[in-house]
Amino acid sequence: MFRSNLHHSNTRAFSFLRNGFVVVLAAGILSTASQAQSGRFNIQQVGDALTSxxxxxxxxxxxxxxxxxxxxDSxxxxxxxxxxxxxxxxxxxLNLVELPSRLSPTAMSNLLKKNTDLGPVFFSIGGNSLRISSPVPNSDMSEKKLKxxxxxxxxxxxxxHDLWDTKTLEATSRVSALTHPGPTLALVQNAFRRPKPHTEQQAQQ
Incomplete structure (x- = not known):
């Protein structure tokens, strides 16, 4: 009688463990399949797509x-x-060009206006460079699509190019740069400020 109960208990325990393993395995398979189906790239897959x-x-x-x-071209x-x-x-x-020491407010204003046409692609300032950036939805992704x-x-x-050429960005003279007070120019520059794309602040979208 004791052996029978022990055998029955062991059988139930084994069955419970087996069923639990099956559930965990199935969940893992479904998760993997779901990720593959959605086409979301992890950072390793992003790198693999850029190997060429x-x-x-x-x-x-x-x-x-x-x-x-x-x-x-060239x-x-x-x-x-x-x-x-x-x-x-x-x-x-993509960092386009290093910013000149004297920026033309008109040129910066034209870039801001162009952002409306290009969106979601946009011009911004990263460090001391003018940058153009593109946020790409990470869904249904493939190497061909990323390229x-x-x-x-x-x-x-x-x-x-005509909007961000160095000659366009640079104020034609010290006088023309001064016709726009420093605070005004600073406001234009700040409107372009964005954190680096790989930092958490910008990537929260």
Whole structure:
């Protein structure tokens, strides 16, 4: 009788463990299938999709992002590719030109106006450089799709070269720069300020 109860208890315990394992396994399979179906890239997959560009991997305080060389005809530049902390957005950012010491408020205003036409792509200031960025929804993603977004960003940069050329951005003279008081110019510059695409503040979208 004792052996029978012990055998019955062991059988129930084994059955419970087996069923629990099946549930966990099924949940893992469903989770993997769901992620594959949604086409969301993790940071490793983003890097794999950029392999053909000869990507450079950067680790900034635990945040991994990539830089790749892209171009249009004779013009080439480095594009920074990163993933937002929540994984919802793949950020593409291209530093166009170093800002001159004397900025033309008119040129900056024209860039702000252009942002309305280009959205969600936009011009901004990163450090001491003028930048063009593109937030890419991380869904139904593929290597081909990511490359298409990269090409689109580069083409937009080239097509709008007249807006961000160094000669355009620079105030024609010290007098023209001073006709717009410092605080006014500072407000225009601040309107362009954005954190780096791979930082958490900007990537919360």
């Amino acid at each position: 560009y000869g990507k450079n991997t950067v680790n900034d305080n635990g945040n991994t992002y990539y830089t790749v060389q892209c171009g249009h 013009w080439k530049s480095s594009v920074m590719v990163s993933l937002s902390p929540n994984g919802n957005v793949i950020w593409l950012a 298409a977004y990269l090409e689109q960003l580069v083409n937009l940069a080239v097509d709008n």
